Amino acid sequence: MCGTLRASDAGKPAILMGWVNKRRDHGSLLFIDLRDRSGIMQVVVNAERNKAVHEKAETLRNEYVIAAIGTVRLRDANTINPNMPTGEVELVVDDLRILNESKLPPFLPSDTALTNEETRLKYRYIDLRRDVMQFNIETRHKVAKAIRDYLSSQGFFEIETPFMTRSTPEGARDYLVPSRVQTGTFYALPQSPQLFKQILMISGFDRYFQIVRCFRDEDLRADRQPEFTQIDLEMSFPRPENVWEIVEGFLTAAFHAAGYEIKTPFPRMDYDEAIRLFGIDKPDLRLPAFTDARDCFTEQNLQDLAINANLPVLAIRTPKVGELSRKERDDIKPMFHSKGGAKIFEDFKRIANKFPDAAAAITKKCGAEEGDLIVLVAGSAQAGPQTAMPAHRKVTPAELAIYASAGLIRLALAQKYADRHQCFQRGDFRFLWVTNFPMFEWDEGEKQWMAAHHPFTSPHEADMKLLESGVDSVSDPQSTLSAVRALAYDVVLNGTELGSGSIRIHRQDIQRKIFRALGMTDEEAKSRFGFFLEALEYGTPPHGGIALGLDRIVMILAGAESLREVIPFPKTARAVDLMCDAPTPVSDRQLRELGISVKKPS
C-alpha cells in the first residue's frame, strides 16, 4: 500500500491503487502523490520512459482513482523527502489505469485550512479522506477492538440486546418507532440496555458486555449526540472494586492500543469530597483543588468584606496566569453572574492591600507561586439566613451553591487561561473514581425526590435505615432520603465523565421501596417495569456494572474538541444528518400504514 513502502522495498515491482492527492506537473516529468488509507507515496511519470503513459497522466486530476503499475526505486540522496515516511522511495511508473474520475470536490483532503463544518458534514465522504479523520476512525477501531479482546479474555460474553424495545418514561426522551402491525403502538430505541443486561444476569450470563448504540432524544452538545456508543457491561456477584478493576483493565488496554500507557488503580474520591474540593462531581485533576480560605480571615475581616462566615470561603488557584491587566481582572467579574450565582467576587489585589495578613495566609495555604491567579468565592452576608437548610446531607444546599459556582468559575478560568497555565498537556490522563453518590436528588420543579443515577441502583447497606424512614416522604425536602448514599460510581477523566455505574438492586422488596420513595405506586411500577420486577423474583443474583462512552474516550485520545470528529456520520446541533438529509417527511402511504397523521412541514 501507498504508505508502507520503504527503502528496503527498492527494486520490487508494485501496483498501487488509490486517490490522486496532488499532482506536480513539470512538463515531461510528472509527480503524483498517491494516497490510500495507509498514507502517501510519490509516483513518477517520465515522458522519456513511456510517452503514452505520460499523456494519460497529464489528464489526471485531484481525487481521481488510479492504479499505478511500476517499480519501487530508491530516490537520489538530494531528492529524499524526510517529512514523509515513504520519502526515501518513489514508484517509477510503467503503466497507469484510471479506475475512476472525480468531480472537483468542494474541498480537498489535502487542504491545510479546515473547511467549515457544514460543508464538511455535507460532503462527509470527502472529509473522512483527510488524514486526521482517518486517524480518528482508526483509533476508534483500535480502542473498540482492544476493549473487546480484553473483556473476552476476562470471560465476558458480548451479547446483543434489542434496539426495538419498550418505552420506559424515565430519564431522557425516547426515540419512538411506530408499529405497523399493531397500529397506535410504539417501540422505543433504548437509552441504554439497562434492564436487558440485568435480566441477562438473572439468566446466568454472569459476565456480559456490549459495545452498543444508545439513543436519547435530547438537545445536543459538543460531547452529546442523539445516538452514541456505550461500552456496556454487567457482572454477577461483584463488589464495586471488581467492576473498577475490569474498567481499569480495559481502559489500560484501550489506551495502550492508542499509544498511551496509563497507571492503575485510579484514585478514588467520595462524591462529598469531590464537591468540597472541586465543586463538581467530575473533577479535572489537572488543575489545583479549592483551598478553604475561611480561617485565613479574622471575623472582623469577613465582616468588613460582607462575607457570610457560615459558608465556605473558597480560594481558586489558577497556575501561571501572570500579571493581569485591569481589563482582564474586570473580565472575570461577569463570570460570577453567569456561573450559578456565586455571591461574592473579590479582587485578590484589593484583599492584599486591605488585609495583607489574610492574603499572605491564603497564598501560603494555596501553595501559590509568583504569577498564579487566586480568585475568592464566598457567600454574601447580606443574603440572610438560608431557608432550605440542612436536610441530612453533609454538604448543605447553601454550601453546595458556593461550591458549585466556584467549581464552574474554576473551570472557566482554566479555559480562559489555558494557553498560559500549561496544565492541559496532550497525553496527561488523570483518571478518577467518584464514589458514594447520593441516591436521591431533590427536584425543585416536581417537588419530589428523584433517582440520582437510576432507580435500579442499590442503596448503601449502611443507609438502609435512612431509606426506611424516608420511604414515604417523597415530597418532603427534609426527608432522610437526602442522606441515602448509592453504591454508584463514575469514572472521570480530565473533567469528563467517561462512564457511570452501580451495584444494582437484586431484591424485589428493596426495589419496591425505592419505587415508593420515588413516589411510584405499586401499580405504576408494575405498568412500567412489571416484566422486570417479575424477573427479579426468580432467583436474581447480586449484580452490578457500568457503561462508558466510547465516543468520549476516542475523542480524548484523538485530542478532538467534539464527538463529531470521532463519529463517521454525526448529526448537527439540530439532530440533522447533513449528508443524507435525515430526518425527512415520509409519504402519506407510509403514514397511513402506521395509522399516524401528522401536520407536514410546508
Place this chain on the structure above:
RNA sequence: GGGGACGUAGUUCAGUUGGUUAGAACGCUGCCCUGUCACGGCAGAGGCCGCGGGUUCGAGUCCCGUCGUCCCCGCCA
C-alpha cells in the same frame, strides 16, 4: 425553551465612517517547464455578499425578520 458567535468566489478569509467596477490567498481552467514534494512561470474564469423586508440619493456595511452552522444554559435517570 433561553443566551451568544458566525454566514462575502469552490475553500479560507479581508472589506475602514454607508459612497465609483467587492479584494487576497489557496483551489480551478489553458499554455510553458526533467527532480518536485506548500513545485515554479505566464494568462484566465469564477460573486443572489445565506434569504426576505425596511431605512437611505446610495446597503456587503445600519435596522427588523427568517434560515443554517457552532458554543453555552435549561434538558440529558
